[in-house]
Amino acid sequence: MDSSLILIHNLLRWILLPIMLFVLYRSYSGWLGNKSYEKVDKATGGALVGLAHLQLLLGLVIYFAVSPWFDLLKSDFGAVMSDSVSRMRAIEHPLTMIIAIVLIQIGRSFSKKKDNDQAKFKTVAIYTTIALLLILSRQINWGLPT
Ligand code: HEM
Numbered sequence: 001m002d003s004s005l006i007l008i009h010n011l012l013r014w015i016l017l018p019i020m021l022f023v024l025y026r027s028y029s030g031w032l033g034n035k036s037y038e039k040v041d042k043a044t045g046g047a048l049v050g051l052a053h054l055q056l057l058l059g060l061v062i063y064f065a066v067s068p069w070f071d072l073l074k075s076d077f078g079a080v081m082s083d084s085v086s087r088m089r090a091i092e093h094p095l096t097m098i099i100a101i102v103l104i105q106i107g108r109s110f111s112k113k114k115d116n117d118q119a120k121f122k123t124v125a126i127y128t129t130i131a132l133l134l135i136l137s138r139q140i141n142w143g144l145p146t
Contacts, residue, residue, distance in 0.1 A: 103134070107124050110123045
């Protein structure tokens with residue numbers, strides 16, 4: 001159960017990242033090419049937020065109930081912080097991913113309030129680009145769980 005949660009969390013990224021790239025592609029081409037915001041944009045934007053929330057939920061469960069990092073942080077904060085591998089797992093990855101997911105959510109919520117399609121695309125494009133850069137900057141393992 002524990003290791004399957006980590007496996008699902010690992011693999012879900014390969015669904016989330018392509019959808020994120022697709023949303024970005026549609027947003028930039030819609031914004032810069034003056035296209036109209038279509039059903040597919042609404043659907044993929046919703047799917048991206050939903051998957052990001054699922055990844056957040058899994059990450060929180062892994063963080064507090066499966067992985068040792070939260071306990072280690074409480075028992076020896078200094079040791080965790082002084083080692084780059086454990087600092088990444090205990091602080092940098094979780095915190096950066098939470099910020100990225102909040103940005104994805106904000107981008108979508110703000111875009112819904114815009115009254116023209118270019119403004120919708122622009123809002124999603126900017127927030128999602130920052131979120132993608134944050135996600136790529138703090139990935140733990142580019143392969144399968146070891
Ligand atoms: C877009 C969001 C996220 C992505 C793409 C992502 C991706 C990953 C990946 C690929 C791993 C490596 C799993 C492995 O093979 O060992 C991982 C591990 C982990 N993630 Fe995430 N994650 C995300 C969000 C989160 C969040 C929000 C949290 C916590 C609040 C979190 C907590 C963790 C923890 C605790 C581990 C296990 C670290 C370890 O024990 O080595 N993740 N994540």
